[in-house]
Amino acid sequence: xxxxxxxxxxxxxxxxxxxxxxxxxxxxxxxxxxxxxxxxxxxxxxxxxxxxxxxxxxxxxxx
Amino acid sequence: xxxxxxxxxxxxxxxxxxxxxxxxxxxxxxxxxxxxxxxxxxxxxxxxxxxxxxxxxxxxxxxxxxxxxxxxxxxxxxxxxxxxxxxxxxxxxxxxxxxxxxxxxxxxxxxxxxxxxxxxxxxxxxxxxxxxxxxxxxxxxxxxxxxxxxxxxxxxxxxxxxxxxxxxxxxxxxxxxxxxxxxxxxxxxxxxxxxxxxxxxxxxxxxxxxxxxxxxxxxxxxxxxxxxxxxxxxxxxxxxxxxxxxxxxxxxxxxxxxx
Numbered sequence: 001x002x003x004x005x006x007x008x009x010x011x012x013x014x015x016x017x018x019x020x021x022x023x024x025x026x027x028x029x030x031x032x033x034x035x036x037x038x039x040x041x042x043x044x045x046x047x048x049x050x051x052x053x054x055x056x057x058x059x060x061x062x063x
Numbered sequence: 064x065x066x067x068x069x070x071x072x073x074x075x076x077x078x079x080x081x082x083x084x085x086x087x088x089x090x091x092x093x094x095x096x097x098x099x100x101x102x103x104x105x106x107x108x109x110x111x112x113x114x115x116x117x118x119x120x121x122x123x124x125x126x127x128x129x130x131x132x133x134x135x136x137x138x139x140x141x142x143x144x145x146x147x148x149x150x151x152x153x154x155x156x157x158x159x160x161x162x163x164x165x166x167x168x169x170x171x172x173x174x175x176x177x178x179x180x181x182x183x184x185x186x187x188x189x190x191x192x193x194x195x196x197x198x199x200x201x202x203x204x205x206x207x208x209x210x211x212x213x214x215x216x217x218x219x220x221x222x223x224x225x226x227x228x229x230x231x232x233x234x235x236x237x238x239x240x241x242x243x244x245x246x247x248x249x250x251x252x253x254x255x256x257x258x259x260x261x262x263x264x265x266x267x268x269x270x271x272x273x274x275x276x277x278x279x280x281x282x283x284x285x286x287x288x289x290x291x292x293x294x295x296x297x298x299x300x301x302x303x304x305x306x307x308x309x310x311x312x313x314x315x316x317x318x319x320x321x322x
Contacts (some may be wrong), residue, residue: 008100011199015093019086024102026082049093056086057149 002061023052026060044058066190067176070167074184083150087188090146091196094138099131099203128204128211129283135200135222136280139193144230145255147192151234152250154242154314158318174314181308182235188226194220217282222279226296229272230254230301236309239316272298 023044027033033040040059043051079086101108105123109115124130127186155178158164167177201211234254236244261273269290275298278291 008203010095010107012093012100015089019089019319023081051144053086053090056082057146058245060081 019049019052020044023055027055030060032061034061035059064176065171067180068179070172070176071183074180075187075197077186078184083188085189087147087150087192088195091139091143091192092199094143095135095196095198095200096203098134098138098208099200102131102134103128103207103260107264109240126208128208129280131204131208132200132211132219132283133226133280135197136276139196139223140276141255143192143196144258145251146190147227148230148234148254149247151189151231152238152246153243154181154185154235155238156246158170159316160243162321164317164320165322168317170322177312178235178306182232182309185231185235186228186321189231193223193227197223205221211283212285215285219279219282222295223276224280225298225302226272226275228312229275229280229298229305232302232305232309236305236312239309239312259304270294272301 008017024041027037027040027044040055043059044055047054094257106121109121115121158167176194195214201216205211234250237249237253240246245307255275258276261271265271265274270293272294275294278288278294281288282291
């Protein structure tokens with residue numbers, strides 16, 4: 001297997017990390033979510049890329 | 064005009080506070096750069112996870128830059144578009160259901176300014192995301208596969224932006240018509256599902272807004288497509304139509320707001 005050029009892959013990992021961290025910080029600071037908070041924490045951490053985005057669309061309660 | 068500017072500021076502030084301007088561009092960049100990368104490392108990926116038998120060999124095609132941009136467009140048109148239209152389809156009716164809209168509707172505002180401010184914000188969000196996504200895709204494509212003429216690339220991106228304007232106008236129109244769940248369902252059928260149908264049986268006609276993204280990518284090849292301009296024109300006409308219907312329904316359904 002050829003050596004993987006990490007400089008090429010890094011941006012993908014950085015994007016995933018930013019989304020994960022922002023979603024988690026927002027989850028901690030928000031007063032209420034649609035559904036229990038710990039479920040959203042699991043979704044954000046375990047589901048790659050889609051997890052944080054699903055949280056941003058459906059999880060945030062705006063009122 | 065002044066109400067429009069104020070409402071637009073409110074829309075941008077709201078989108079900013081709900082992190083839309085952060086995660087939507089990031090998603091599109093992710094979709095844009097994932098295709099050039101997975102195709103580039105396809106052999107390694109197959110070897111690592113494919114569980115292929117001893118001596119098995121696959122010949123992978125030589126990709127040209129246009130193939131990769133086509134693949135990225137496919138990603139934007141499926142996952143990217145679904146996420147974008149779900150977000151936009153809740154912009155008007157969610158305010159009505161939460162009661163926020165009541166605070167706006169009791170003031171003497173024009174519904175045109177209200178609808179246009181939302182459409183501008185939604186389109187700006189979609190276009191920024193698409194432009195950044197394509198920029199990411201082009202960056203990797205030019206590193207790994209070869210360069211693309213910048214002028215034709217700009218043409219393609221502009222043309223895709225017209226499609227984004229159309230998509231957000233349609234999504235917002237449904238948002239003005241129905242409640243959240245129904246509006247989301249209608250929008251998904253009218254845009255991402257329609258694209259799928261188009262790719263299945265679309266060879267029987269040549270002019271339709273759902274073909275615009277495909278035609279945009281073909282601009283890269285610089286082949287003359289006689290249907291392109293007509294498709295572009297039809298898309299713009301339908302966008303204006305969707306906006307007019309949307310404004311009418313925003314006014315008609317203003318009474319539906321929760322107090």
